[in-house]
Amino acid sequence: MIHLCITKFFIVVQALISYAYCDGIWREDLSNRINIGAPTDGYHRVQLNCNDNSISVAVVTENDFDGVIYTRGSFYGRSEKCFQEGRFGQTDYYFDFEFDECNVKKKDKNTYTVTLVIQNDKELIMPGDSAFKLVCDFRSREKTLEAGLQVTEKRVRAVISLADADPGGKDLPKHLQHSVTSRNRTAVFTREDIKPKLQRRDEL
Structure with missing residues (x-):
């Protein structure tokens, strides 16, 4: 026993x-x-336009896109300005919203940021989904002319960076971080802008 x-x-x-x-x-x-990471499927290009009073975004997807595109934080509200459903055969999607709409964050007096998510399933974030951090920087800069005079130059900086589509995700590892910067209000990010990078030992 x-x-x-x-x-x-x-x-x-x-x-x-x-x-x-x-x-x-x-x-x-x-x-x-489980790391959603930074995929290259589902989209062809993302274009950001930093207007004086609004942000415009044009997205070109693959032909079979049947998910949703929205700014982070707008999924449940589904405002027409901030959320669009994919339609089979449609490849062009366009957004235009002001700085106080669609969860745009004001980083400082002259810088605005928002994250755009391209989600392949209509309800769930999955590996293979994409996200982009969009930045519009309106800060003025001092420029010295040949005569030695300093003038204030206002050139709007537009930045598109890959981000983690998972709303609870961490910042992407350095080897997955890719961005495009323009100083003429308009930036365009394509899959060809993703360049291979070596992964650091502390990220393994």
């Missing part, structure tokens, strides 16, 4: 250890191993 009880005790302990180990792997997989 004693031997039987000891055997059952060890079986229970082993089962608890196995459960804890599997549960740990499960939690680790969800939190650390």
Whole structure:
């Protein structure tokens, strides 16, 4: 009887250890191993225009896109200005919203940022989805002329950077960070702008 009880005790302990180990792997997989990252599928190009009072975005997708495109934070509200559903065969999508709409963030007095998400499923964020951080920088800069005079030059800087589509995701690792910058109000990001980078040891 004693031997039987000891055997059952060890079986229970082993089962608890196995459960804890599997549960740990499960939690680790969800939190650390699943990384949506920065894919190159689903879109051809993203164009950002920094207007004086608004932000315009033009997206060209692949022919079979059947998901949704929206600014981060606008998924549930589904405002027409901030959210669009994909239609089979349609490749061109256009957004135009003011600086106080569609969850645009004011970084400082003259800089505005917003994240655009291209989600291939209409309801769920999945690996393969894309996101772009859009920045419009209206800060004036001092420019020195040949005569030695300084003038204030207002050139609007437009920046498009890859971002993590997962709203709870961390900043992308350095080797996945790619961006395009323009100083004439308009920036265009294409898949060809993604250049291979070496992954640092501390990111492995």
